[in-house]
Amino acid sequence: MTTRGAAAIVVQSKNGKLGHAAATYVSVEASCPKSCALYGQGCYAQLGRVGLFAARLDKKRRSRRQAARDEAALIRSTPTEGRPLRLHVAGDCATPSATAIVASACEVWRDHRGGPVWTYTHGWREVERRIWGIVSVLASIETTAEGKAALRRGYAPAVVVDKFPRGGKSFVRDGVRWIPCPEITRGMTCTECRACFDADRLARKGIGIAFEAHSQRKRKLLVVLQEAS
Numbered sequence: 001m002t003t004r005g006a007a008a009i010v011v012q013s014k015n016g017k018l019g020h021a022a023a024t025y026v027s028v029e030a031s032c033p034k035s036c037a038l039y040g041q042g043c044y045a046q047l048g049r050v051g052l053f054a055a056r057l058d059k060k061r062r063s064r065r066q067a068a069r070d071e072a073a074l075i076r077s078t079p080t081e082g083r084p085l086r087l088h089v090a091g092d093c094a095t096p097s098a099t100a101i102v103a104s105a106c107e108v109w110r111d112h113r114g115g116p117v118w119t120y121t122h123g124w125r126e127v128e129r130r131i132w133g134i135v136s137v138l139a140s141i142e143t144t145a146e147g148k149a150a151l152r153r154g155y156a157p158a159v160v161v162d163k164f165p166r167g168g169k170s171f172v173r174d175g176v177r178w179i180p181c182p183e184i185t186r187g188m189t190c191t192e193c194r195a196c197f198d199a200d201r202l203a204r205k206g207i208g209i210a211f212e213a214h215s216q217r218k219r220k221l222l223v224v225l226q227e228a229s
Contacts, residue, residue: 004070006030022084022114024085024087026070028057028058032091033092033122053090072104075105082115087118092121092122093121096131116198121140138155141159143159144159147178148174148175159208159209164184164212176208177206181209195209
């Protein structure tokens with residue numbers, strides 16, 4: 001792992017869900033929109049081992065722009081080794097300027113024969129999809145009722161639900177067809193599945209990705225989801 005200011009990058013993530021991919025981590029305080037319903041309320045990036053590491057990055061006390069520049073510098077200087085890159089295992093880009101900084105670095109990753117770059121953002125209301133450029137980005141929403149709003153903004157939506165109503169099969173809720181994350185239903189890693197690697201294709205088809213709440217997060221998440229609905 002290499003760190004710079006409020007950001008860090010690993011060339012080969014040890015996160016079993018991701019698979020053979022690189023990943024970035026950024027200070028939650030410096031990069032995430034405070035409007036996110038999960039901020040301080042059960043967010044994955046503020047729990048467990050990821051939360052402990054993110055808290056260390058928070059201590060750097062960087063602005064949004066500075067945090068984005070830290071992350072961009074790491075992306076530009078890290079050998080791609082042909083790997084996909086998962087942005088923001090912790091963190092986000094919550095403003096157009098921060099997003100543009102990171103998106104520009106992701107073009108360098110691609111041009112240096114890196115694999116696809118993908119992420120999820122709670123800043124989809126403030127940041128236009130086009131600013132993310134080549135990044136495959138899904139809108140992290142709080143309830144399925146927001147799915148159509150995300151699609152109108154050009155984003156495929158991603159949501160956490162209490163359970164999958166049809167097991168591993170797709171389901172329709174609030175006018176959007178949702179695909180249960182294959183990592184949860186079939187044990188596939190992100191680099192094996194690759195559905196989130198082409199979020200624009202999902203958006204064109206009006207499809208979102210659904211995640212089932214993890215056991216350690218489930219109680220807090222369900223309370224937040226109920227309050228947001």
